[in-house]
Amino acid sequence: MHSATASTHSAGTGWSSGVLVVAAALASGLVIAGPALRRHYPVVWWVCIGFPAACIRIVRTWRPLMAGCGLAISRRAALTVVSGLVGNGAPPPQPRVPRRGLVLPTRDGFRLLIRMLPGQVPEDFVKAAPAMAHDWEVHAVRVSTWRPGVVRVLASATDPLKEPRVPRQRTPGRLLRVTVGVLETGAQWVIDLRQVPHWLIVGATRSGKSTLINALVAGLSPQRVALVGIDCKGGMELSLYEPRLSALATNRGQAVKLLRALVDLTLDRMTVCREARVRNVWGLPEKQRPVPVVVIVDELAELFLVASRGEKDEAQAAATALIRLAQLGAALGVFLVVAGQRVGSDLGPGVTALRAQLGGRICHRVADPGTAEMALGDLNPDALHAAQSITPEQAGTAVLASADGWDRARSHLVPETEAEAIAAECAHLTPHVPELAEAIGAPTGPSLHIERLDSDE
Numbered sequence: 045m046h047s048a049t050a051s052t053h054s055a056g057t058g059w060s061s062g063v064l065v066v067a068a069a070l071a072s073g074l075v076i077a078g079p080a081l082r083r084h085y086p087v088v089w090w091v092c093i094g095f096p097a098a099c100i101r102i103v104r105t106w107r108p109l110m111a112g113c114g115l116a117i118s119r120r121a122a123l124t125v126v127s128g129l130v131g132n133g134a135p136p137p138q139p140r141v142p143r144r145g146l147v148l149p150t151r152d153g154f155r156l157l158i159r160m161l162p163g164q165v166p167e168d169f170v171k172a173a174p175a176m177a178h179d180w181e182v183h184a185v186r187v188s189t190w191r192p193g194v195v196r197v198l199a200s201a202t203d204p205l206k207e208p209r210v211p212r213q214r215t216p217g218r219l220l221r222v223t224v225g226v227l228e229t230g231a232q233w234v235i236d237l238r239q240v241p242h243w244l245i246v247g248a249t250r251s252g253k254s255t256l257i258n259a260l261v262a263g264l265s266p267q268r269v270a271l272v273g274i275d276c277k278g279g280m281e282l283s284l285y286e287p288r289l290s291a292l293a294t295n296r297g298q299a300v301k302l303l304r305a306l307v308d309l310t311l312d313r314m315t316v317c318r319e320a321r322v323r324n325v326w327g328l329p330e331k332q333r334p335v336p337v338v339v340i341v342d343e344l345a346e347l348f349l350v351a352s353r354g355e356k357d358e359a360q361a362a363a364t365a366l367i368r369l370a371q372l373g374a375a376l377g378v379f380l381v382v383a384g385q386r387v388g389s390d391l392g393p394g395v396t397a398l399r400a401q402l403g404g405r406i407c408h409r410v411a412d413p414g415t416a417e418m419a420l421g422d423l424n425p426d427a428l429h430a431a432q433s434i435t436p437e438q439a440g441t442a443v444l445a446s447a448d449g450w451d452r453a454r455s456h457l458v459p460e461t462e463a464e465a466i467a468a469e470c471a472h473l474t475p476h477v478p479e480l481a482e483a484i485g486a487p488t489g490p491s492l493h494i495e496r497l498d499s500d501e
């Protein structure tokens with residue numbers, strides 16, 4: 045009996061040591077092969093090595109992290125005294141920390157829910173996000189409200205925008221809707237002008253503004269849309285798409301005339317809508333519906349900065365016309381995409397008023413915090429930090445903000461040559477809008493006058 049127990053015991057020990065050896069061999073194999081696995085099969089690496097390691101770090105750091113970020117709540121003094129008496133010199137009870145839900149893996153990170161303690165608000169956890177990212181050794185942590193009393197933490201282990209894997213869209217797509225890049229979540233970054241009609245794009249030099257405009261123009265070119273360019277850098281940027289532009293202004297004088305013509309065109313459309321008793325151009329019968337006009341302004345500062353008295357009047361006229369277009373345009377099929385390196389109130393009083401009308405905001409890497417604040421601050425203060433941490437190596441990366449929230453994204457790399465080729469290919473689709481062409485003294489084009497859209501709603 046005794047010997048049988050001994051042999052069972054030794055078999056058990058042998059079996060468990062065998063398991064230990066296999067586990068040790070597997071673990072060391074994974075550690076040795078880790079870097080190669082991570083390079084070639086990032087998802088497998090994450091599931092087998094990265095995620096378990098992150099879980100260990102979360103469990104280990106939870107209490108000190110919550111305490112360090114001021115998210116732990118001390119027990120009541122009375123409870124501490126009672127526990128001291130009852131516990132006979134045992135250490136007093138630890139402060140209460142928010143309760144953590146199950147940590148679940150995602151493709152390149154993890155998510156978890158946290159139940160807040162009484163008196164806490166989601167903003168307290170949003171402030172703690174950078175500390176979480178450092179303690180858990182992940183690229184970034186985003187905190188959002190999940191439901192009352194609970195916040196959701198979404199962590200990404202590496203920057204998904206470093207090498208975005210979402211392919212570019214090759215088909216024209218829905219009217220006024222273009223996939224211009226990829227979001228941090230892995231979803232497509234879509235600019236839909238019918239949802240958000242006016243956009244402000246800011247970024248320092250070589251931060252990716254023109255590349256984004258290239259992607260937008262490449263997407264809009266095959267659609268029945270009139271593209272209008274205002275490029276007061278002498279047309280260096282937008283003249284590439286000239287064959288597909290219904291009008292292009294290359295200096296401030298032309299820009300003012302063009303913007304005034306656009307305001308007149310918008311007012312004409314307003315009369316048409318009023319007579320048809322509809323609230324916007326989309327309510328008009330298809331045959332009467334005018335072609336949508338997308339106005340692209342590259343380098344806002346060139347339009348607004350003034351050196352002399354004469355220029356001041358011109359700049360003011362441009363600002364007024366832009367603000368009017370932004371105010372009236374959305375319902376009347378006129379959309380604005382305004383790009384600039386630096387956008388600040390020093391450009392003139394019109395800038396703040398214009399910004400208020402440009403609901404879609406895209407902030408690339410910026411040279412001064414003021415511009416990021418101008419682009420994002422009034423909508424989403426917590427997006428500012430994300431925008432300020434974009435490095436020069438991450439050209440094309442941007443923070444997008446709207447009243448609903450913010451996202452990090454990266455535009456598809458559409459080089460000038462490609463955008464130029466697409467514009468030339470689609471030149472035959474350029475609607476001729478005589479009012480605009482005449483405003484800047486361009487020769488009147490062929491008699492083709494597209495005044496209606498091909499419906500693809």
Ligand SMILES: Nc1ncnc2c1ncn2[C@@H]1O[C@H](COP(=O)(O)OP(=O)(O)OP(=O)(O)O)[C@@H](O)[C@H]1O
Nearest residue numbers: 247248249250251252253254255439440455456457
């Ligand atoms: N989405 C992207 N992915 C990869 N590289 C990019 C991306 N966007 C821009 N780049 C790189 O950054 C360079 C500069 O971009 P871009 O010309 O768009 O900057 P910009 O903001 O228009 O600068 P400027 O204000 O001087 O006109 C590009 O030539 C390209 O090499």
Ligand SMILES: [Mg+2]
Nearest residue numbers: 253254255281
């Ligand atoms: Mg540019």
